[in-house]
Amino acid sequence: MASSRILFVVSILLCSFAMHSCYASELFSNLKKSILVTSSAKHGQVLKSGEANITVTWSFNKTFPAGADSTYKTVKVKLCYAPISQKDRGWRKTKDELKKDRTCQHKIVKRKYEASKNSVTWTIERDIPKATYFVRVYVFNAEDKEVAYGQTTNTAKKTNLFEVEAITGRHASLDIASVCFSVFSIVSLAGFFYLEKRKGSSQQK
Amino acid sequence: MGDTPGSSMHGVTGREPVLSFAVASPMVPTDTTAKFDLPVDSEHKAKVFKLFSFANPHMRTFHLSWISFFTCFVSTFAAAPLVPIIRDNLNLTKGDVGNAGVASVSGSIFSRLVMGAVCDLLGPRYGCAFVIMLTAPTVFCMSFVADASGYIAVRFMIGFSLATFVTCQYWMSTMFNGKIIGTVNGTAAGWGNMGGGATQLIMPLLYDVIQRVGATPFTAWRIAFFIPGWLHVIMGILVLTLGQDLPDGNLGALQKKGDVSKDKFSKVFWYAITNYRTWIFVLLYGYSMGVELSTDNVIAEYFFDRFDLKLQTAGIIAATFGMANLLARPFGGYASDVAARRFGMRGRLWTLWILQTLGGVFCILLGRANSLPIAVTMMIIFSVGAQAACGATFGIIPFISRRSLGIISGMTGAGGNFGSGLTQLLFFTSSQISTAMGLTYMGIMIVACTMPVTLVHFPQWGSMFLPPSRDIVKGSEEHYYVSEWTEDEKQKGMHQGSVKFAENSRSERGRRVASAPTPPNGTPNHV
Numbered sequence: 001m002a003s004s005r006i007l008f009v010v011s012i013l014l015c016s017f018a019m020h021s022c023y024a025s026e027l028f029s030n031l032k033k034s035i036l037v038t039s040s041a042k043h044g045q046v047l048k049s050g051e052a053n054i055t056v057t058w059s060f061n062k063t064f065p066a067g068a069d070s071t072y073k074t075v076k077v078k079l080c081y082a083p084i085s086q087k088d089r090g091w092r093k094t095k096d097e098l099k100k101d102r103t104c105q106h107k108i109v110k111r112k113y114e115a116s117k118n119s120v121t122w123t124i125e126r127d128i129p130k131a132t133y134f135v136r137v138y139v140f141n142a143e144d145k146e147v148a149y150g151q152t153t154n155t156a157k158k159t160n161l162f163e164v165e166a167i168t169g170r171h172a173s174l175d176i177a178s179v180c181f182s183v184f185s186i187v188s189l190a191g192f193f194y195l196e197k198r199k200g201s202s203q204q205k
Numbered sequence: 206m207g208d209t210p211g212s213s214m215h216g217v218t219g220r221e222p223v224l225s226f227a228v229a230s231p232m233v234p235t236d237t238t239a240k241f242d243l244p245v246d247s248e249h250k251a252k253v254f255k256l257f258s259f260a261n262p263h264m265r266t267f268h269l270s271w272i273s274f275f276t277c278f279v280s281t282f283a284a285a286p287l288v289p290i291i292r293d294n295l296n297l298t299k300g301d302v303g304n305a306g307v308a309s310v311s312g313s314i315f316s317r318l319v320m321g322a323v324c325d326l327l328g329p330r331y332g333c334a335f336v337i338m339l340t341a342p343t344v345f346c347m348s349f350v351a352d353a354s355g356y357i358a359v360r361f362m363i364g365f366s367l368a369t370f371v372t373c374q375y376w377m378s379t380m381f382n383g384k385i386i387g388t389v390n391g392t393a394a395g396w397g398n399m400g401g402g403a404t405q406l407i408m409p410l411l412y413d414v415i416q417r418v419g420a421t422p423f424t425a426w427r428i429a430f431f432i433p434g435w436l437h438v439i440m441g442i443l444v445l446t447l448g449q450d451l452p453d454g455n456l457g458a459l460q461k462k463g464d465v466s467k468d469k470f471s472k473v474f475w476y477a478i479t480n481y482r483t484w485i486f487v488l489l490y491g492y493s494m495g496v497e498l499s500t501d502n503v504i505a506e507y508f509f510d511r512f513d514l515k516l517q518t519a520g521i522i523a524a525t526f527g528m529a530n531l532l533a534r535p536f537g538g539y540a541s542d543v544a545a546r547r548f549g550m551r552g553r554l555w556t557l558w559i560l561q562t563l564g565g566v567f568c569i570l571l572g573r574a575n576s577l578p579i580a581v582t583m584m585i586i587f588s589v590g591a592q593a594a595c596g597a598t599f600g601i602i603p604f605i606s607r608r609s610l611g612i613i614s615g616m617t618g619a620g621g622n623f624g625s626g627l628t629q630l631l632f633f634t635s636s637q638i639s640t641a642m643g644l645t646y647m648g649i650m651i652v653a654c655t656m657p658v659t660l661v662h663f664p665q666w667g668s669m670f671l672p673p674s675r676d677i678v679k680g681s682e683e684h685y686y687v688s689e690w691t692e693d694e695k696q697k698g699m700h701q702g703s704v705k706f707a708e709n710s711r712s713e714r715g716r717r718v719a720s721a722p723t724p725p726n727g728t729p730n731h732v
Contacts, residue, residue: 088298088636091289091510127422129293169294169423174348177431182342185438189338192445193331196455
């Protein structure tokens with residue numbers, strides 16, 4: 001009887017835990033757009049990954065009331081997919097629930113929050129895929145929850161979009177190795193076949 | 206070895222219990238003059254299945270054969286766990302990913318049908334070596350792929366390698382006596398299929414190691430593909446140097462002993478396609494083996510995306526799906542046999558229906574599961590259901606026709622791949638349907654497409670809901686199997702094999718048979 005009571009209590013605790021984490025998930029629509037963000041990339045510009053760099057500048061939007069940024073502690077600058085690169089690609093889908101949102105998958109930098117002008121110059125890394133992007137800045141509070149944001153594009157995500165030209169991942173050395181092994185495979189097969197046929201016919205003679 | 210093209214997939218049963226690893230001597234006389242490691246029959250085929258031996262030629266052939274088939278499964282599904290990287294590198298849409306999955310299983314529909322003839326002409330050793338070494342370049346080709354069309358084309362070509370299924374089963378039937386060939390073939394097929402699971406583990410691991418050594422992601426996955434490519438070449442060379450076609454030597458070096466009357470391909474084909482049961486099983490296998498192949502292609506990406514897992518973690522989970530084949534497929538054959546001992550063929554049909562429908566139900570639940578532990582549990586039960594159904598299917602196939610067993614087995618196998626391609630096209634290619642919904646729909650389709658097994662009726666044994674015919678003539682096994690021969694052919698005595706088979710198949714009456722029956726000889730022709 002005591003053990004079943006303990007089980008009951010534990011399960012209630014677990015359930016409340018689960019519900020707590022469920023309810024605690026932030027929604028994008030609840031965030032305040034209180035950060036102004038600009039980037040050096042112009043609309044339609046093509047940047048080469050591994051070579052080109054982009055400078056992102058962000059600051060607190062002074063039109064908001066003075067104490068609004070009292071809870072802001074850290075800042076994450078992210079590279080986000082534009083709608084055209086999300087089309088037919090469910091793994092990049094935009095969702096209001098931030099935990100499930102897949103729009104911004106590439107982190108540029110993480111910094112402490114400062115109300116004055118911040119900037120970072122970042123070289124496009126070589127694992128960034130070919131797509132159309134914009135930049136978004138998320139602000140976190142002390143509990144590491146999103147509280148505000150800012151982005152380089154408008155709400156409809158149509159302006160200030162730039163492209164990244166990715167690396168192919170191919171290398172001449174890989175191509176050559178590939179051809180060598182393929183030729184080896186075919187030649188050894190043909191060789192075996194020919195040798196055995198010759199052995200077979202010489203045995204018959 | 207005088208079989209006509211296409212009829213070479215004999216002995217593909219899996220109906221013998223897993224525990225029947227040996228044929229008792231009085232049933233099949235041992236040839237005491239032959240000097241082999243294992244006791245052999247008069248054709249020098251092994252009577253005993255000693256799993257952990259590598260003795261030449263029988264067990265060595267078994268291991269060469271299943272490992273070759275395993276290797277081809279590894280390379281055919283090697284891209285699946287790496288799709289999250291590949292889709293970014295090649296800028297793929299969901300449609301591209303889905304189409305590549307369809308392509309990967311479509312090529313082997315044709316290559317499997319052709320391989321039967323190749324085995325007849327060149328022997329299974331060269332059949333296997335040819336496929337595995339000629340598809341090695343296609344695996345290496347992944348390093349060249351730059352866009353969606355290249356990716357789809359290369360996956361299509363790699364898929365041809367699954368023809369090693371035919372060489373595997375054919376080669377086993379040259380080396381093992383007909384009474385244990387079911388267990389041998391079932392084990393070889395199951396362990397080969399495990400490759401689809403092992404690859405989900407191997408490829409992310411290789412990718413991780415190569416990345417740590419310094420390669421960027423978009424190069425690392427290309428390098429990872431070299432390993433399956435090398436496996437192809439290594440296995441091809443091993444097969445050529447260590448393998449032999451027949452217990453006594455190689456095909457080219459031996460005289461063909463043929464006192465088996467050659468059957469006409471057109472006749473064998475006709476009796477296969479005019480038997481309605483053939484088509485029901487083509488459909489059914491598409492929803493046991495077919496869904497297994499489809500799931501191999503989508504499950505790693507599904508867990509990666511839906512539950513936010515690391516590539517390696519998603520790979521481990523996906524691997525458990527395919528690795529369940531180690532036991533699940535033989536278990537299905539065993540369950541079919543146990544049911545047949547009591548209820549005969551009706552028991553086999555019910556077993557198949559129950560296993561496959563269960564698989565479908567748990568597939569639906571897998572798609573609906575919102576938490577990781579539940580999803581993994583549903584996936585495991587789904588895998589056991591689907592793979593056991595594969596084993597149970599080949600517990601029934603040998604009884605559909607004795608004359609056309611090879612072609613029916615081949616068509617069923619092709620049906621598996623066709624079902625896989627169709628399912629991936631319908632549910633996993635459109636961006637309107639999420640993968641979770643796709644799994645749910647696939648589960649519903651499994652349940653629906655398993656219903657036709659209720660229509661399979663044998664006059665001599667009955668069906669799921671109907672008892673056998675009471676007519677003395679029509680209700681006999683002889684009538685069913687001998688009706689595949691014309692009067693002319695009966696005059697020539699061509700039907701004698703069928704008569705013997707009919708006698709032996711009386712065990713499918715279940716407990717109605719008074720005497721303990723000898724298991725029917727599943728191999729229509731001696732090789």
